[in-house]
Amino acid sequence: MNTTGTLFRVSIFGESHGVNVGAVIDGIPAGVPLCEEDFASDLDRRRSGARGTTPRKESDTPHIVSGLFEGHTTGAPMTVLFDNENTRSGDYSALVCHPRPGHSDFVAGVKYGGHNDYRGGGHFSGRITLGLVAAGVVAKKMLATCGVTVSAEVTEIGGERERRLFPVVIERALKECDSIGGIVECRASGVPVGWGEPFFDSVESRLSHLLFSIPAVRGVEFGDGFASASQRGSVHNDRLSDAAGHTFTNHAGGINGGITNGGDILFRIAVKPTSSIATPQMTYNFETGKVEPLVVKGRHDACIALRVPVIAEAVTAVALADLMLVARAYGL
């Protein structure tokens, strides 16, 4: 549901136009040094601003209301709150009868019997990822204590891999009142051998579980991923080069049998184009009973992939911090 993890546990809550969004982060070891400023960098990366992201502006100041004492985590659950400030509920009310294609409007209405908060996507809004980013900051601090770092970046937009051409691709989509998808690559370095709990809690299982909870993610591949379906074993197999378990290559993405092998964990995420577009779309109107054009108003990201890297890092760190604690329980 809205909680994840075995020992390091994150619960998220909030709606786009409610009072607060946030997270309760449980299972943090006591004594991790932390302050609200530590959240600034990742929250800033998540915040919109670049061309192609929503014009909705929020200060996104984290309020830590529990679990922190004299600059350190206490061992008790840490709750981080964010205020929703810049809400414009008027933008959304018509979408109940004329649900936006590609969005959760219709399915959420059916699932929750019409009681879901539909304003701004409600609990399905990208704002819910603020809690994830906050949890990611804490998880990164935990991972840093054993030398693990996580980083992600956009490597492709609309099929274009040349980074300097990204603005051109986005501008073109914006001009045509459309949106565009992209690819995000993520790397976790410094992970020791032995994390991951097969059968069901393989590293890939845990990571993909959280990655696919990020709105707009359509695909996840580790190491050579889909390309490995065309490969021979003689090419794909990573051969060990020394007693530490290093390998000459990293086709596996740093994972064997669901367990980290000491190499970098590498994976790619396919992000679909934003559902909300200003171009008229012919779709069913429950009020009129007809298929009619819908123009989605409101403030949207043209290329949501731009905002995914810091969220991908966050959930990766959350998953790895949990697997780290489990590994420690067994002396690793």
Added chain:
Amino acid sequence: MNTTGTLFRVSIFGESHGVNVGAVIDGIPAGVPLCEEDFASDLDRRRSGARGTTPRKESDTPHIVSGLFEGHTTGAPMTVLFDNENTRSGDYSALVCHPRPGHSDFVAGVKYGGHNDYRGGGHFSGRITLGLVAAGVVAKKMLATCGVTVSAEVTEIGGERERRLFPVVIERALKECDSIGGIVECRASGVPVGWGEPFFDSVESRLSHLLFSIPAVRGVEFGDGFASASQRGSVHNDRLSDAAGHTFTNHAGGINGGITNGGDILFRIAVKPTSSIATPQMTYNFETGKVEPLVVKGRHDACIALRVPVIAEAVTAVALADLMLVARAYGL
């Protein structure tokens, strides 16, 4: 670890060369008609036999030792056992010092301090998927009561999409003492609107979690998947065509906002080439302290993708049966 699910819960156990492999399946509704013959078809599909699969032959007879009474499930946990009959432990003992590239040998040795049962891959063997297939048979029975069916097939081998050329591709790999990867496509039909429990238990999250626990899976994509990263929103968005929520297209793979939308759930799985190949591979030998050629003996699948469809169906059915029960708790 080795248990998955919220209400419909599957625990698997066993090693390649141990006494039994199997599963404990808990949370099955009482009164589902079932007998050991119901397992035959899927177990037969999982069993090797086709050119390109291992010559190890097992009868794979399911022994239901609990949870079944007078031809129906009882509401108590069902335990299904399979005997390991055709084991040849001598094949594997050398691999402790000279771990097979691409396999779990090295990481399992580190993680379990050398106490893991390394014979035939031990708990990492493909034989562990017998329990999954058994659980899948039960899950499919549960899904059938509300009209849901699951089917998967190999759609690509070694980059070749022409089905009649698959044997050629496999034969070539075999001849060169090599292995080859493939793509498996899976479809779940008849799923009603409203299954899936976002934020963290989106349908994609639950499915990918189990799919990535299947050995050799390197990538999972839903609907248009990685192709959607190059698409525009105006193309990708599935527009509603009627009051039932049908859509003109299915780029999303039957899921919006992590919740089923009534369309077919569609996804593709990238399966890497089998790690075990007879071609000599230069890899580290812990005994000699040198990088030396290793020839993997034993009996192996040249194209493990051939055996994945029934396992992919099984875990898909397991995940959906669990989400079905959760949905029912809320009146869906």
Added chain:
Amino acid sequence: MNTTGTLFRVSIFGESHGVNVGAVIDGIPAGVPLCEEDFASDLDRRRSGARGTTPRKESDTPHIVSGLFEGHTTGAPMTVLFDNENTRSGDYSALVCHPRPGHSDFVAGVKYGGHNDYRGGGHFSGRITLGLVAAGVVAKKMLATCGVTVSAEVTEIGGERERRLFPVVIERALKECDSIGGIVECRASGVPVGWGEPFFDSVESRLSHLLFSIPAVRGVEFGDGFASASQRGSVHNDRLSDAAGHTFTNHAGGINGGITNGGDILFRIAVKPTSSIATPQMTYNFETGKVEPLVVKGRHDACIALRVPVIAEAVTAVALADLMLVARAYGL
């Protein structure tokens, strides 16, 4: 840890002297009518005020910051916050070196490496139960939809069972700068046959798990409880009187084989005397290295049992609401 439940899930957080205490309540069915006023009655019962309860006064106003829309639950997690207003941190700082007997001071210091927020008991404070009471209010609303009610009361204080003598017993303890224990009885009526999920999730297991998480609880017994250890089966067995499953007696406390039998669920809770007393206690001082007298300052309840009934009701409702949802998943 700080989350409980299978489908109806409650996560609590906060410290006595932090910014907020509260709860995230997940898995609430959408469409339950609810407003902040609905919390008033139970919060008022939990609040101190009676002779024998702490003079610390808090308004305990619930702030619902997510999961509520137009007077109904949305299906998304509901977060309820309470402010800590009347905190006096100066009272507690000396207790780090001279831990209070019977309190968590010493063990929490060891467990959390001295990083726990020791002010007012921190996360071990009775204030943490505010989140439980809030969750209990929601759970009671859910249970009310199928006619289930929960009620608890103090039936014994310091061995005295005559209710009109309770104030006398408490006054005597107060006068002697001491505290006193008590017994709370709880009853859940209207529960249908069939709730509870043996083997491990028997109704007693689930209830006792939550009851023993309430600070100061030392014992829990169902039906005839400890008295049944002296009984004969011919006395203890509840015989069925009709086709609905009614019984002539209720020695079992409404539960057979871990499953509700349609009778009232009945149990008793032993509450120890408050640990914090103003009488000097000879206990180890880590600063001086000697056993020395400690006088616990601050504001305390002389008879904490007085505040337990509404909390016992809350956790009972939380456990039953969860079992209700699970039972529904199976058509009960």
Added chain:
Amino acid sequence: MNTTGTLFRVSIFGESHGVNVGAVIDGIPAGVPLCEEDFASDLDRRRSGARGTTPRKESDTPHIVSGLFEGHTTGAPMTVLFDNENTRSGDYSALVCHPRPGHSDFVAGVKYGGHNDYRGGGHFSGRITLGLVAAGVVAKKMLATCGVTVSAEVTEIGGERERRLFPVVIERALKECDSIGGIVECRASGVPVGWGEPFFDSVESRLSHLLFSIPAVRGVEFGDGFASASQRGSVHNDRLSDAAGHTFTNHAGGINGGITNGGDILFRIAVKPTSSIATPQMTYNFETGKVEPLVVKGRHDACIALRVPVIAEAVTAVALADLMLVARAYGL
């Protein structure tokens, strides 16, 4: 349901008259030395034999079919099977229409729609505790590595505390075709400070959860338990005597704030008299629609409390082994 634990996880299965009962034990650290003989002592204590226990005789030989290799645990799940040999199904078939008072017959019939295996109590039979005892043996081995031992004994039968008079009390009950209850006391020694995960996973919560899943348990109290409800704080509080955290007394039962304090964990369990008695009981007959005398045939324990100690030890060890692993994750 039928699985318990966070890291050390036990799943049990089986019915009284099915093929096998047993357990899957997951999360055992690799490298624990273990053989089937290690189970003999506790299985023997669980087995009937003494006057007052059922005449059903079973060899109760443990078959370890996975998770063990060369005399050590492997890190993979260990499955232990027991055969049901001495079954007499004819004894029980009449009970479907005329359910035994105090037994699960009626509620199980309703809950599972009549599909439960009613023979010998099915999944509600005491035989299911074989899996628990097996898991307890493994847990005790794990605890022994850090010096923790668990022991339990019957301290009271039918109100009689004089041990040499127990046979007299039992004989009297047997002669009158009746059954009798008892009290079991349990002690865990050597537990270090800091185990237990409040708020919801206090040591008492975890222990009581499992203890109340044992059939026939009606009450659980820690330390002074129900007696503490009559005590003053000045009496009940355990004062620290030295820097190691030792206390002069142990009224708390070795636990403060839900966390172990280094003292012995002490608790008492109330066991009701066996439901199955040969004395005629007037109870509802669903076939005739009348309240009629029922004489329960079959083989039963007159004093089930006699068989509880080893089971209480087992679940205590299971709970503590899990909390030990969690504590280790945090460096304790």
